[in-house]
Amino acid sequence: MSIEILVSPSARRLAAEKGVDLASIRGTGPNGRIVKADIEAAPANRQLVAEAESSDHLGAVAPAVAKTTDDEIKASPLAKRIAAELGVELATVKGTGPNGRIVKEDVEAAASGAPANAAPVATMALAPATAAVMADGNIPHEIVKLSNMRKTIARRLTESKQQVPHIYLTVDVRLDALLKLRGELNASLEARGVKLSVNDMLIKALALALVQVPKCNVSFAGDNMLQYSRADISVAVSVPTGLITPIVKGADAKSLSAISTEIGELAGRAKEGKLQPHEYQGGTASISNMGMMGIKQFEAVINPPQGMILAIGAGEKRPYIVDDAIAIATVMSATGSFDHRAIDGADGAMLMKVFKELVEKPLGLVT
Incomplete structure (x- = not known):
């Protein structure tokens, strides 16, 4: 069973580029989270990259090093930003948008449905950010499906305040x-x-x-x-x-x-x-x-x-x-x-x- 390491998306990308073993890094961010600065300070481990590329029989190693970066995943800019805020790995999210594009709702759903065996520290780090964007399901409520008009109003007014x-x-x-x-x-x-x-x-x-x-x-x-x-x-x-x-x-x-x-x-x-x-x-x-x-x-x-x-x-x-x-x-x-x-x-x-x-x-x- 693997131990989940708390890593920021930018730190994870840089670690993959430099060939740095995340398990060997001590995080200096909140709750021991590994941040970009920690990776920049670590020496590149090119040997690990070479081993990963040559070890065809170790299927679990190669994907970890050659992991798809967030920039390569089809996701809306808003979804990427929310994923970074909530610490959600886009590679683990299934997109429901056009052509499998990951949208905001996909990221929020992934954040609220974190695996039960996730490390306690990861859950603690996600809780404050998740609470800011997810409603309290314990309050009596009903789900009202948005009409096409309401969706259009929401989209156009959001664009107006963001762009004008x-x-x-x-x-x-x-x-x-x-x-x-x-x-x-x-x-x-x-x-x-x-x-x-x-x-x-x-x-x-x-x-x-x-x-x-x-x-x-x-x-x-x-x-x-x-x-x-x-x-x-x-x-x-x-x-x-x-x-x-x-x-x-x-x-x-x-x-x-x-x-x-x-x-x-x-x-x-x-x-x-x-x-x-x-x-x-x-x-x-x-x-x-x-x-x-x-x-x-x-x-x-x-x-x-x-x-x-x-x-x-x-x-x-x-x-x-x-x-x-x-x-x-x-x-x-x-x-x-x-x-x-x-x-x-x-x-x-x-x-x-x-x-x-x-x-x-x-x-x-x-x-």
Whole structure:
């Protein structure tokens, strides 16, 4: 019966390259773990390599020296990183991904199902790291299979936060004039069966702001930038299976009543799962309004390849400076998340300034 030696993946690879017998090394890492520095300090044992290569009858020796390295194994970068953190040897893991590729779930499963005869020291070393990524199965729970939409949301948002450098800019916007205009417009539109929401008007304000500040109406595309000449606004809509973003195309050129009617129709079909791909894929920017649920302020995640998303907080009564005096006004906080690869902070600030002006002087939304 062999004794399991606690070795970091990088140390194991280096030992194989140098022909170092791991059994002869005293580890200086946590719990006696052999680390790369221990192998670098050890003399190469070329004799062991020669013996392993010539001993065909010792089948157990040759594979140990000529062991496949982690770099040669088909595994996702995330799976390799988690394997290194948990001390899992990728060569012992069976991949369930495409073409046998090892994915994150395979590594986590291997870590949680360690052999019963593993050395106690190895189990002790794995326990803290495993606890950080594996749920406590002793807590009453049920396993809910992810829908394809939820998987897509998880993948895209993870990619966005990992790959897109976000910069956040927040402004406080006074809503009193917009609310007054909305009331007047709804009174005139009642006969047509149209009722404008605050969100309809904010969509129009964002669209106009993007056209006025074209440096923010862009997408980052590697060595190029896509500069859009119209504003297609993706509107975040919560549905039973997750979140979907139907698009109001050319919102900058549409009337408020047209935007309201279109949003109502798109949101209704989104909740029924009847949207066509071209109705929710694309867009030049997004708006997400959680103010209706009482959220004061939040920072939304950019929906790549778009360059920005506007997060709308709740309108609430606050002390506010009006004509150099403190008054009570209806104020909301709006936060823009910008892709800093494509949009400079000054340009993002200009967009937020223009948006604020359009909302506080809302006649510009109907002219």
